[in-house]
Amino acid sequence: MIEPVALEHFFFFFFAAALVIFAALAYALSYSFSRLYRNKTLLYVAGLAYGVLILAVFWLSWLANLHGFWYALVGMMLFGYGVAPILIWRLSVATHD
Amino acid sequence: MSRPLDSRHLNGGQKLAVKYFIVAVILFFAQLVFGMLAGVQYLHPDFLHGVLDFNVNRMVHINAMIVWMLYGFIGSVYWFLEEESGREIVGLKLGNWGFWVLTAAVTVVVAVYLLVQTGPGNDFTRWFINEGREYIEAPRWADIGIVVVMLIFFYNVAATFIKGRWSGIAGVLTLDLVALAGLYLAGMFYVTNISIDQYWWWWVIHLWVEATWEVLVGCIMAWTLMHLLGVRRKIVETWLYIEVALMFGSGILGLGHHYFWIGSPEYWLAIGGFFSALEPIPLVAMVVHSIYDSGVHKLRNRNHPALAWVIAHAFGNFLGAGVWGFMHTLPQINLYTHGTQWTTSHGHLAFYGAYATINIAFFYLAVQQWRGNVWMGANLVGAWRWKWALTLLSVGVMGMTMALLIAGYEQSFIERAVGGSSWSAYFAAQTHPWFMESMAWRMVFGWITIAGFVLLAWDLLVIGKHETREAETLVEEPALVGG
Numbered sequence: 164m165i166e167p168v169a170l171e172h173f174f175f176f177f178f179a180a181a182l183v184i185f186a187a188l189a190y191a192l193s194y195s196f197s198r199l200y201r202n203k204t205l206l207y208v209a210g211l212a213y214g215v216l217i218l219a220v221f222w223l224s225w226l227a228n229l230h231g232f233w234y235a236l237v238g239m240m241l242f243g244y245g246v247a248p249i250l251i252w253r254l255s256v257a258t259h260d
Numbered sequence: 261m262s263r264p265l266d267s268r269h270l271n272g273g274q275k276l277a278v279k280y281f282i283v284a285v286i287l288f289f290a291q292l293v294f295g296m297l298a299g300v301q302y303l304h305p306d307f308l309h310g311v312l313d314f315n316v317n318r319m320v321h322i323n324a325m326i327v328w329m330l331y332g333f334i335g336s337v338y339w340f341l342e343e344e345s346g347r348e349i350v351g352l353k354l355g356n357w358g359f360w361v362l363t364a365a366v367t368v369v370v371a372v373y374l375l376v377q378t379g380p381g382n383d384f385t386r387w388f389i390n391e392g393r394e395y396i397e398a399p400r401w402a403d404i405g406i407v408v409v410m411l412i413f414f415y416n417v418a419a420t421f422i423k424g425r426w427s428g429i430a431g432v433l434t435l436d437l438v439a440l441a442g443l444y445l446a447g448m449f450y451v452t453n454i455s456i457d458q459y460w461w462w463w464v465i466h467l468w469v470e471a472t473w474e475v476l477v478g479c480i481m482a483w484t485l486m487h488l489l490g491v492r493r494k495i496v497e498t499w500l501y502i503e504v505a506l507m508f509g510s511g512i513l514g515l516g517h518h519y520f521w522i523g524s525p526e527y528w529l530a531i532g533g534f535f536s537a538l539e540p541i542p543l544v545a546m547v548v549h550s551i552y553d554s555g556v557h558k559l560r561n562r563n564h565p566a567l568a569w570v571i572a573h574a575f576g577n578f579l580g581a582g583v584w585g586f587m588h589t590l591p592q593i594n595l596y597t598h599g600t601q602w603t604t605s606h607g608h609l610a611f612y613g614a615y616a617t618i619n620i621a622f623f624y625l626a627v628q629q630w631r632g633n634v635w636m637g638a639n640l641v642g643a644w645r646w647k648w649a650l651t652l653l654s655v656g657v658m659g660m661t662m663a664l665l666i667a668g669y670e671q672s673f674i675e676r677a678v679g680g681s682s683w684s685a686y687f688a689a690q691t692h693p694w695f696m697e698s699m700a701w702r703m704v705f706g707w708i709t710i711a712g713f714v715l716l717a718w719d720l721l722v723i724g725k726h727e728t729r730e731a732e733t734l735v736e737e738p739a740l741v742g743g
Binding site: 167192228 | 534540547548549551554556583586593595596669673
């Protein structure tokens with residue numbers, strides 16, 4: 164079920180994994196600041212960061228030799244990470260009122 | 261005019277907490293010293309050979325870290341217990357007794373580690389010298405002592421809240437302490453099957469660190485934010501529940517990433533991989549919420565060093581646990597990285613970011629009160645010390661993390677992926693220039709970390725001493741309307 168990373172992909176795997184987390188951070192940061200300062204440019208930056216996140220996640224999935232069902236799961240997780248900052252922001256507003 | 265550290269400013273629980281903090285700082289220093297000794301032995305394997313071997317130094321290094329962090333957590337809880345519950349601690353004498361028993365036990369255990377070191381490998385060894393399980397090597401008598409002291413701690417917290425005022429923090433904390441004492445029992449019995457034995461051992465190692473400790477830190481952080489920034493109780497308690505749910509949701513089954521290669525069933529590969537990928541979610545929540553909070557109260561605060569360490573906690577936790585953890589947690593790569601210096605790299609930054617920073621932040625809160633609620637905000641006399649201590653400690657730990665990352669990458673690639681984990685591949689990796697140079701750089705950054713510690717200890721002793729201003733009274737933050 165689990166196929167180890169190929170030797171030639173060794174470095175890229177770590178790079179892609181780190182990129183996933185940093186892109187997720189950039190997305191969460193830029194989205195939050197765009198809401199805080201009501202700044203549309205930052206919202207576009209957030210969209211760009213989410214785009215990088217999608218690419219990084221699928222790159223990582225390919226490097227990790229995921230197939231079939233796993234791609235559906237990856238897609239669901241991507242969706243979850245996409246809506247998480249939006250929901251958490253709303254929750255922040257609701258809990259602080 | 262000078263302001264001495266005066267215990268008359270402290271309640272009973274806070275006086276007990278100070279004792280815990282003092283021992284925590286001493287053990288923090290011990291952690292650094294034995295880490296440095298072990299680091300030297302990577303470069304000069306003959307150094308102290310037969311006197312203090314690498315296994316002993318490494319064991320004391322890691323055990324000292326676990327224990328100083330526990331001392332910090334226990335002290336922090338005792339610090340706010342009376343204020344949070346609105347009454348005196350029910351069993352303060354018992355709590356003091358527990359402190360001295362624990363400290364005496366820690367002293368004897370370390371003395372035996374250093375002077376006796378090994379035994380004949382029978383029941384006597386297990387009961388009186390070294391249990392033999394990595395990270396929880398304390399002999400069985402000390403294990404029992406630790407559980408008894410944890411139960412005293414639990415009794416004090418639960419009984420004080422029951423007889424006093426109950427709160428959201430109180431509820432989460434009390435339940436967490438049941439788990440803290442209970443999970444330790446999973447490391448106190450043996451089975452003959454090594455896979456099953458490791459299965460239970462990880463309950464102590466992973467579930468302590470990624471569940472009960474995280475929740476404990478959540479409670480300490482909740483109280484800290486109320487007293488540092490004036491955040492409303494309703495908000496911190498709501499977010500405490502949310503974070504606990506997120507951490508338990510991902511962290512408990514994230515345990516699976518330790519079950520990949522111990523002989524557990526194959527389904528743990530999928531469970532461990534999936535839930536490990538969910539573990540950054542609480543960190544994302546933390547980022548979004550902290551930005552929201554900074555917009556609400558502009559980070560106005562009464563203790564700059566404490567807030568700076570809380571910010572270091574947020575970044576350190578994200579980088580150490582999030583980035584460094586996720587980079588090597590999926591089984592496809594963990595096959596190669598498990599147990600290499602890559603893990604050590606992750607461990608250094610994650611423990612510093614998630615736990616050392618929050619303990620240090622609390623030490624600064626405690627010192628402020630101990631000096632009679634002294635001003636520790638803008639234009640603080642001698643502020644350079646805490647700033648440099650924070651910088652040196654963070655640069656030192658980050659530098660060690662990067663050096664170990666390079667060593668771990670080289671090890672996992674040359675020894676594991678290319679060499680197939682053979683004996684000769686092991687030595688090829690251990691003597692490779694990338695490995696040796698990384699270990700040399702680790703020592704350089706280790707010295708920087710020690711310099712940061714010295715400055716931190718000095719600062720904790722003198723900060724606020726020559727300050728004449730009182731800390732201002734906290735004003736509860738306003739709500740931010742709209743979104």
